[in-house]
Amino acid sequence: MEYRLSxxxxxxxxxxxxxxxxxxxxxxxxxxxxxxxxxxSFPVEEISKISADIFSDPASAAQALQYSITEGYPRLRExxxxxxxxxxxxxxxxxxxxxxxGGQQGIDLASKVLCNEGDVIICENPSFIGALNAFRANGxxxxxxxxxxxxxxxxxxxxxxxxxxxxxxxxxxxxxxMIPTFQNPAxxxxxxxxxxxxxxxxxKYGVMILEDNPYGELRFAGEDVPTIKSMxxxxxxxxxxxxxxxxxxxxxxxxxxxxxxxxxxxxxAKQVNDVHTNIFFQMVCSRFIDECxxxxxxxxxxxxxxxxxxLMLSEMDKHFPKxxxxxxxxxxxxxxxxxxxxxxxxxxxxxxxxxxxxxVVPGATFNADESQPSNGFRLNYSTPTDEQIVKGIEIxxxxxxxx
Amino acid sequence: MEYRLSxxxxxxxxxxxxxxxxxxxxxxxxxxxxxxxxxxSFPVEEISKISADIFSDPASAAQALQYSITEGYPRLRExxxxxxxxxxxxxxxxxxxxxxxGGQQGIDLASKVLCNEGDVIICENPSFIGALNAFRANGxxxxxxxxxxxxxxxxxxxxxxxxxxxxxxxxxxxxxxMIPTFQNPAxxxxxxxxxxxxxxxxxKYGVMILEDNPYGELRFAGEDVPTIKSMxxxxxxxxxxxxxxxxxxxxxxxxxxxxxxxxxxxxxAKQVNDVHTNIFFQMVCSRFIDECxxxxxxxxxxxxxxxxxxLMLSEMDKHFPKxxxxxxxxxxxxxxxxxxxxxxxxxxxxxxxxxxxxxVVPGATFNADESQPSNGFRLNYSTPTDEQIVKGIEIxxxxxxxx
Numbered sequence: 001m002e003y004r005l006s007x008x009x010x011x012x013x014x015x016x017x018x019x020x021x022x023x024x025x026x027x028x029x030x031x032x033x034x035x036x037x038x039x040x041s042f043p044v045e046e047i048s049k050i051s052a053d054i055f056s057d058p059a060s061a062a063q064a065l066q067y068s069i070t071e072g073y074p075r076l077r078e079x080x081x082x083x084x085x086x087x088x089x090x091x092x093x094x095x096x097x098x099x100x101x102g103g104q105q106g107i108d109l110a111s112k113v114l115c116n117e118g119d120v121i122i123c124e125n126p127s128f129i130g131a132l133n134a135f136r137a138n139g140x141x142x143x144x145x146x147x148x149x150x151x152x153x154x155x156x157x158x159x160x161x162x163x164x165x166x167x168x169x170x171x172x173x174x175x176x177x178m179i180p181t182f183q184n185p186a187x188x189x190x191x192x193x194x195x196x197x198x199x200x201x202x203x204k205y206g207v208m209i210l211e212d213n214p215y216g217e218l219r220f221a222g223e224d225v226p227t228i229k230s231m232x233x234x235x236x237x238x239x240x241x242x243x244x245x246x247x248x249x250x251x252x253x254x255x256x257x258x259x260x261x262x263x264x265x266x267x268x269a270k271q272v273n274d275v276h277t278n279i280f281f282q283m284v285c286s287r288f289i290d291e292c293x294x295x296x297x298x299x300x301x302x303x304x305x306x307x308x309x310x311l312m313l314s315e316m317d318k319h320f321p322k323x324x325x326x327x328x329x330x331x332x333x334x335x336x337x338x339x340x341x342x343x344x345x346x347x348x349x350x351x352x353x354x355x356x357x358x359x360v361v362p363g364a365t366f367n368a369d370e371s372q373p374s375n376g377f378r379l380n381y382s383t384p385t386d387e388q389i390v391k392g393i394e395i396x397x398x399x400x401x402x403x
Numbered sequence: 404m405e406y407r408l409s410x411x412x413x414x415x416x417x418x419x420x421x422x423x424x425x426x427x428x429x430x431x432x433x434x435x436x437x438x439x440x441x442x443x444s445f446p447v448e449e450i451s452k453i454s455a456d457i458f459s460d461p462a463s464a465a466q467a468l469q470y471s472i473t474e475g476y477p478r479l480r481e482x483x484x485x486x487x488x489x490x491x492x493x494x495x496x497x498x499x500x501x502x503x504x505g506g507q508q509g510i511d512l513a514s515k516v517l518c519n520e521g522d523v524i525i526c527e528n529p530s531f532i533g534a535l536n537a538f539r540a541n542g543x544x545x546x547x548x549x550x551x552x553x554x555x556x557x558x559x560x561x562x563x564x565x566x567x568x569x570x571x572x573x574x575x576x577x578x579x580x581m582i583p584t585f586q587n588p589a590x591x592x593x594x595x596x597x598x599x600x601x602x603x604x605x606x607k608y609g610v611m612i613l614e615d616n617p618y619g620e621l622r623f624a625g626e627d628v629p630t631i632k633s634m635x636x637x638x639x640x641x642x643x644x645x646x647x648x649x650x651x652x653x654x655x656x657x658x659x660x661x662x663x664x665x666x667x668x669x670x671x672a673k674q675v676n677d678v679h680t681n682i683f684f685q686m687v688c689s690r691f692i693d694e695c696x697x698x699x700x701x702x703x704x705x706x707x708x709x710x711x712x713x714l715m716l717s718e719m720d721k722h723f724p725k726x727x728x729x730x731x732x733x734x735x736x737x738x739x740x741x742x743x744x745x746x747x748x749x750x751x752x753x754x755x756x757x758x759x760x761x762x763v764v765p766g767a768t769f770n771a772d773e774s775q776p777s778n779g780f781r782l783n784y785s786t787p788t789d790e791q792i793v794k795g796i797e798i799x800x801x802x803x804x805x806x
Binding site for chain 1: 664
């Protein structure tokens with residue numbers, strides 16, 4: 001039967017990453033393609049104890065299993081609000097913080113609330129496929145702004161000049177979507193100057209900013225840079241965060257901090273989307289913050305990822321041909337971004353890698369226009385074991401050398 | 404600051420029910436306004452044990468806290484598929500079953516996948532506010548089809564004649580949304596003949612049916628009627644179900660069974676909406692089905708709601724003036740629907756009730772066109788205690804008699 005689907009969904013395809021995921025049932029494949037936190041980063045013992053506490057008390061058990069309010073568990077909202085203020089200087093009088101079903105839901109609903117079909121969302125090119133697909137599924141048109149490259153090949157993030165040209169050209173632009181810290185996939189952390197410039201331009205052209213910061217607490221080297229949201233005197237920044245990378249991804253707990261006029265519409269959109277975020281894990285998060293040492297736990301994750309990143313980089317330094325590929329040296333997050341020198345398309349290398357049982361994500365996946373080729377590919381170091389990192393990078397090195 | 408919101412969200416308001424909910428922080432108010440399952444219907448002991456089992460095994464703990472696949476936990480999908488087949492004769496070769504973050508998400512995403520802005524969704528009038536608002540938030544235009552009333556004032560469900568007139572008139576109709584069993588709020592269970600007629604008309608006019616069945620297993624009197632989905636030889640019915648009313652509402656686990664071509668798009672929409680449903684509670688549901696007696700548990704809920712419904716009805720028979728109000732005598736579900744005789748608008752009664760500390764939901768809330776008045780109001784008997792039912796109905800009786 002021929003089904004008449006909505007125009008905005010008709011052209012949508014499953015995310016290449018999720019599809020790679022599903023194809024990874026072959027246990028002999030080494031995957032650098034995922035974006036999963038390390039399993040050993042989950043505080044299982046604490047969550048297990050908190051969970052037992054919640055279910056052993058009749059009142060909290062009933063609360064954990066009953067319908068709850070759309071905005072989120074009040075105590076957790078309060079804790080997130082405080083944490084955002086203390087850690088990131090985020091939150092003005094006009095802002096409200098709500099809990100979402102993972103960071104992804106906040107991004108999806110923010111674009112639903114702001115964009116009519118055909119409206120433009122400006123994004124970094126490349127950028128996070130999950131957000132780009134959310135925008136596409138809401139009928140937005142994506143316009144990518146390229147990044148700049150430093151003298152040593154390092155990624156310096158979005159070109160401010162190109163951003164202004166784009167803002168001038170795109171009268172229907174509603175939103176600038178950015179991951180300013182440990183950008184996915186390109187790894188750049190935008191400088192303070194560039195952040196200020198982005199904010200100034202957004203204000204000048206009457207466009208909002210959606211600042212996505214899922215990795216912001218995962219810095220293992222270098223110095224923190226203030227969030228764009230911390231500069232938001234005018235109520236033009238929507239900030240999205242998540243517990244996925246610092247506590248557990250499976251529990252699906254994220255949050256938004258944004259001007260109340262925007263949040264109140266997002267709450268309406270969330271109400272009709274999933275009524276509320278699962279309340280049990282909101283309670284778990286809240287108790288974890290109250291009863292355990294969240295900052296100490298994050299420090300352990302940072303150390304783990306710093307070590308795994310250093311291992312992957314040292315193996316890459318050993319096996320990757322220096323005349324054929326450059327790559328980022330991350331100060332945080334969970335990804336390394338590689339670019340082929342003098343090439344425009346990485347897909348042959350990606351295919352050769354998977355034929356040799358190593359999965360990476362081809363760069364074109366992250367383009368605002370996926371039909372454009374990319375000379376990049378993305379590696380993840382949080383999910384694979386040390387042994388997989390050593391073996392997989394050796395195989396990738398051979399693929400890069402054409403062996 | 405003036406924000407430029409999307410047209411479809413600009414006009415959306417928070418659901419009146421959710422707002423009533425939030426106003427119910429006053430513990431002296433007796434609420435018949437909610438749609439919550441009874442707290443005593445949650446199998447806390449079993450869920451607590453299953454939860455401890457999941458977290459005590461490192462492999463299952465890691466699985467419960469890690470990202471998972473969008474379609475849902477494979478074992479639970481299999482169990483839901485089997486259960487739908489055995490209980491409701493649902494599921495053809497062309498169908499696929501997926502897990503959603505509550506029934507609400509399935510309804511929201513089904514309409515997102517099918518409808519362009521301005522497309523028409525035909526619904527029963529009155530109908531479930533959560534679904535109607537999801538359709539509105541996706542830019543659909545709602546057209547309500549009135550129900551018929553029997554000789555004794557009982558609600559007989561949608562008028563087939565009006566449905567066909569509407570289908571003839573609305574060329575952009577994409578979907579007929581129905582709750583054929585224990586309809587919310589009007590309580591009617593559509594006869595087999597009417598179900599067949601709806602199916603035939605949908606096929607004739609090339610429109611899909613979204614059959615929402617959250618209360619189908621909560622029958623405490625009368626005989627089951629086959630689902631519309633069980634008649635689906637042509638792949639035109641999307642079936643939505645949920646564990647909210649039979650296990651726990653807070654865990655947000657629902658499911659859809661629909662033709663694969665539709666489901667595959669809904670999976671894409673879900674991927675960008677919340678990546679996946681929280682995996683821990685999918686595992687809890689699955690283990691509950693495997694290790695506990697779900698049907699026995701549902702039998703207990705049925706008995707509980709049958710008893711509470713009978714109590715509310717007997718108090719209504721005692722206190723409600725027979726010349727001023729008629730009401731349904733439900734065979735299942737969690738609601739009683741009342742209509743004022745010779746009146747067009749129930750809002751004065753609803754206001755008088757809340758002034759006397761009893762909350763009910765005004766019927767206009769459930770209209771496809773909310774600006775139209777309704778002579779109905781909805782009562783819930785699953786949430787209040789027996790004492791609250793006795794006291795609250797007495798107060799309502801006084802309000803109805805104008806005392």
